[in-house]
Amino acid sequence: xxxxxxxxxxxxxxxxxxxxxxxxxxxxxxxxxxxxxxxxxxxxxxxxxxxxxxxxxxxxxxxxxxxxxxxxxxxxxxxxxxxxxxxxxxxxxxxxxxxxxxxxxxxxxxxxxxxxxxxxxxxxxxxxxxxxxxxxxxxxxxxxxxxxxxxxxxxxxxxxxxxxxxxxxxxxxxxxxxxxxxxxxxxxxxxxxxxxxxxxxxxxxxxxxxxxxxxxxxxxxxxxxxxxxxxxxxxxxxxxxxxxxxxxxxxxxxxxxxxxxxxxxxxxxxxxxxxxxxxx
Numbered sequence: 157x158x159x160x161x162x163x164x165x166x167x168x169x170x171x172x173x174x175x176x177x178x179x180x181x182x183x184x185x186x187x188x189x190x191x192x193x194x195x196x197x198x199x200x201x202x203x204x205x206x207x208x209x210x211x212x213x214x215x216x217x218x219x220x221x222x223x224x225x226x227x228x229x230x231x232x233x234x235x236x237x238x239x240x241x242x243x244x245x246x247x248x249x250x251x252x253x254x255x256x257x258x259x260x261x262x263x264x265x266x267x268x269x270x271x272x273x274x275x276x277x278x279x280x281x282x283x284x285x286x287x288x289x290x291x292x293x294x295x296x297x298x299x300x301x302x303x304x305x306x307x308x309x310x311x312x313x314x315x316x317x318x319x320x321x322x323x324x325x326x327x328x329x330x331x332x333x334x335x336x337x338x339x340x341x342x343x344x345x346x347x348x349x350x351x352x353x354x355x356x357x358x359x360x361x362x363x364x365x366x367x368x369x370x371x372x373x374x375x376x377x378x379x380x381x382x383x384x385x386x387x388x389x390x391x392x393x394x395x396x397x398x399x400x401x402x403x404x405x406x407x408x409x410x411x412x413x414x415x416x417x418x419x420x421x422x423x424x425x426x427x428x429x430x431x432x433x434x435x436x
Contacts, residue, residue: 196215198215210394212394213395217395218395220395221395221398230384233379234379234383234384235381235407237380238369238381238382238407241300241373241380242365242369242411244301245301245302245304245307245365245369245372246304246361248302249307249312249361252309253308253311253313253316254312254316254354257316258316258317258320260274260313260317261317261318261320274310277310278310278314282303282368282371283371286303286375289303290376295376296376299372300369300372300377301372303368303375304365304368306368307364307368311357311364315354315356319352319354320346322353323350328345328346330345331344331345351419351423355423358415358419359412359415362408362415370404384400385397385400385401388400
């Protein structure tokens with residue numbers, strides 16, 4: 157004997173509860189809880205007189221500095237210069253890293269030839285490239301963009317090569333059983349398997365791009381957020397330094413979020429732990 161639930165009860169169990177829908181907006185807001193709490197706590201400490209806020213200005217003073225820079229037009233100019241450099245360097249680094257990583261991962265002979273040299277170059281500190289690029293490319297935009305591209309290249313290269321090498325051999329064998337051609341094997345087997353790790357590599361590369369742009373803008377730059385940092389240090393303006401750091405953080409998070417949004421439609425097939433919200 158079987159017992160069937162009424163249709164309305166079954167639908168009620170399957171359909172999401174109304175209280176679950178606002179969580180889409182609540183969860184991103186939770187990410188602001190920690191920085192806002194810390195900022196409010198420091199503002200209160202300075203306001204109560206426990207610190208003079210000279211070396212670490214309170215958030216109100218940092219915000220006033222940002223507003224002042226925005227009104228003078230300097231902020232837009234510096235942000236535009238830094239964004240342009242990061243975009244160009246990120247594009248070049250991703251292109252080179254993706255191509256060489258795919259070749260090294262897919263072709264064993266290329267991996268034996270290229271990978272040892274690339275791993276040796278990866279160990280070179282970022283600032284060690286600065287005098288060489290100045291000597292080769294001058295102090296203008298080309299050297300800055302190439303330096304950012306170098307920082308982006310290595311994590312993208314490693315991510316692509318490692319993702320290809322970690323593809324399950326059984327899946328590849330299934331493709332060979334079905335006699336998939338080389339392009340079909342890449343499109344139907346390798347690309348879906350590599351894509352999640354590739355997105356992570358892009359995010360890591362973008363983070364390094366934002367770090368390298370500071371070193372790049374120390375190469376004789378007259379505009380950019382890195383220049384704003386250096387100018388604040390030379391003139392003894394800690395509020396300006398913190399303002400530039402805050403803007404770096406906002407831009408870095410915004411661009412990382414854009415990569416997540418752009419990659420989301422290509423990763424809908426994943427039935428992963430993280431896509432279900434993780435552990436509650």
